[in-house]
Amino acid sequence: MDNKKYIPLAVNGGIGFGAKLTPKQLIALAKYLDEDTEIELTTFQQLIIQVTEDQIESVTIELENAGFSVYKVGSYVKSLRTCNFCQGAEEEGMPIAIELNKRIAGQQVPFTLRPAYTGCPNACGEPLINDIGVIKRKDHYELYVGGQAKGEDARPGVLLKDHLEPEELFSLVDSLLEVYRTNGRKRERLGKFIDRYGFDKLKNELKIS
Known part of the structure; x- marks a missing residue:
């Protein structure tokens, strides 16, 4: 009987032109x-695999x-979901997307948080x-918060601030x-947190006029 403890890891091919993997990967x-292992492919362009607890470090290094980029599964910020950047890396802001993902993916939060980025108004x-x-x-960049794709309370995100320079965007998301x-409750989604905390109070806390 296998008594080993298995831990889920989320992996993807990194932030790039859509969800692509190489034969090497x-x-x-x-x-x-x-x-006969089944691999879960999430809507966030991640594959979920199970590895034994004692393998985590070595598997992460090898992948x-x-x-691959390797992330924890649970109440963390997910890796940034992106579009296909159809007009080119620089024009669509690829370096900004990569840097934003590097800064926020894997941070611990009250509940799983899904960030997404697109390089144009489409x-x-x-x-x-x-x-x-x-x-x-x-x-420039626009930052929206509190969107939710499914459930009875599905809704679009609300514009928090627009006309942001890259460094302003990074700082505001941080x-x-x-x-x-600091203020969210356990398993409280960001949108519900904003409803309870108050959008105006959040803007004031973030020093947004």
């Missing part, structure tokens, strides 16, 4: 899967060396129906997560 991943990355949504509009982490 698939080969590396297959080493940790039995023939990262193969080009919003193919669905930023308006996720907890945090970023839209690049010309040379501050937002800190307010949520």
Whole structure:
């Protein structure tokens, strides 16, 4: 009987032009899967695998060396969901998306938080129906909060601030997560937290006029 403790890990091919994997990545991943293992593919472009507790460090290193990004599963900020960046990395803000993901993915929060980014107002990355949504509009960025795609209380996100420079965007998202982490209740989604805390109070806390 297998008494080993298994831990879920979320992996993806990194932030890039849509959800793509290379043969090298698939080969590396297959080493940790039995023939009849089912792999969950989430809406956030992540694959969920199960590894034994004592394997976490070595598996993470090997998968990262193969080009994967590896994340914890649970009440953390998910990796940034993106669109396909159809007009090119620089024009669509790819470096900004990569940096934003690096700063926030894996942070612990009261409840699983789903951020999304899109490089133009077409919003193919669905930023308006996720907890945090970023839209690049010309040379600036808009930050939306509190969106939810499913359930009886499904709703679009609300514009928190627009005309943001990249550093302003990073700083504002960092501050937002800190307010949520400090004041949110366990298993309270960001949108419900904002309803309870108050949108105007949140803006005041974040020093948004």
